[in-house]
Amino acid sequence: MAQFAGMQDLIAAIERFVDRQSGVSPYATPVEGMIVMRSDHPKPPGHLLFRPSLCVVAQGAKWATFGGERLEYRAGQALVIGVETPSIGRVVEASPAEPCLVLALELDPAIMRSVAQDLPDLPGFAGEPTRGVHVTDFDGPLAACALRLVELCDTPEAVPVLRPLILREIAYRLLTGPRGGEIARLTLAGSPSRPVIEALHWLRERFRETVRVEDMAAVARMSASAFHRHFKALTAMSPLQYQKRLRLLEARRLMVARAFNVETACFEVGYESPSQFSRDYSRLFGAAPKRDVAELRVALAGARENVVASAFWDGPA
Template sequence: MEYYVWETPPLSRAGFMEPSTQLRDLISRHAAVQKQATEVQGLTLYKVGQPTLPSDSVYSPRICLVLQGAKKIQLGERTFSVDSSQYFIATVSLPVSARIEQADPISPHLALTFELDREEIAKILAEMPSTHAAEHYDRTGIAVSQQTPEILRAASNLVSCLDMPDDIDMMAKLAKLELYYRLIRSELGPMLRQLATHGTNLAQIGRVTDWIRQHFAEPMSIGKLADMAGMSTTSLHRHFKAVTLMTPLQYRALIRLQEARRRLLLREASAREIGFDVGYDSQTQFTREYRKLFGRPPATDAAFLGGR
């Protein structure tokens, strides 16, 4: 009698579920809403059943893996596309506009983001043999790369912690270490070395973007920012634009306008009051810059968003 062993496509030869399939299954099970916060600190799951309009937000340093569907991210004048075979890393706080391009109820957009911790990455780097020096960095703060089985397995182990509520604290610590290690060993590993190494251009620009994000409504001196970064004003402008694709003033304006739009949508106050609260002394300037970015003056845009 002959026996045949049938191989199910999603399974590997060893009989285990492929990492990407396992991760899609985990996200589908644990994402009860479109944007699902989790008990694992820094981990957010996404399950969206239809394409979306552009949404403004500020990306903190993070990794994002797309497992199903596709999304586009607008940073300054540049667009980054991320499909289900890719992931991206953001290394500093970046004001972006992002939208999901491919999704439907049968095949929803599935993704995860995980916030990067500079100190934890630095601790791992200190225990690893140094094969790449932390060189000066003059590339954009977002980079896209191809997923690898190692990164997918590490991400699956992290999300799998949600299946073990009683063990989640300890198991998540171990899973985070594995994910960081795999990312450091990946094509984008040099970005993480830059992020976590004190004194690199990327680390210095990261301090500046964090400060602007927290103090966007306050007066801002380019000289003060340069001192904060330990750079000359010329170097600050050059490195800041290389990483964020905009000048410090453009960066602050975008942060202000995104926050103004958020508050308008929530109807927290009048357009005039919100413009003043986010740092504009001139209502005319606020209206002009808001219209240029979003296509409508503040009050008109708020009415449009409210009825969407």
């Protein structure tokens, strides 16, 4: 398969790194906030909670859904996640001869803001509320940045010095690229998206509680109707759908990682009815809680504890 410009060196660097690793993908790296993934075959959908991050495909293809929207990204492209949001993701193109190779990197909000404030011509904020997730090409200078990050794994002592510089260049390339205005709206304090993101963080801390849209709108200093419209544009789901997804992901994590039983997990995440919890859980994950957790534990057997991300990682994927 033909590769985009700049991808071949990145593919080779990722393969060299993976060949030195033991255990199963995903692989932690010496570069804080960066993991590497290799898949030799297409995978079933996995449920994740993304933090602001980049998910770069060097080879193969993936898709991710946010609410009712599906985004596909393949070799030479990256998924740019600007806001913390639940998602369903899947590797759709991979083989032993040409595995799917992915570099996932957390974005540093402080670095993004610093770079944005240094730009002489900052992209404007005009237009409708922006989507918090999009796909962008990741070739040329951006691919070179990704390559330097992977190569840093060979010299861990250089990471504290060089990582911030490379992240600044990535921020610059993203902010001055074709989607720079959308990224700036998710980054800067003065943008119209920031109050909604602040309310989203407020909900994240209180998702176990009974929360009304009006409460979140008050945090964002907006009317309930305007807030609902901006929130759905940003996350592709309503505030209550977002809260429900957070509850179910956390319940799944508690049952798999901490051996909570179904009823205990149900009440821990804020549900009042175990039967309603089981219905919502089955609708999202495709199986009743006990069956899903049992199957997930088998699937995760042998995976290192710090990278059980394939099931419910609170980070890029």
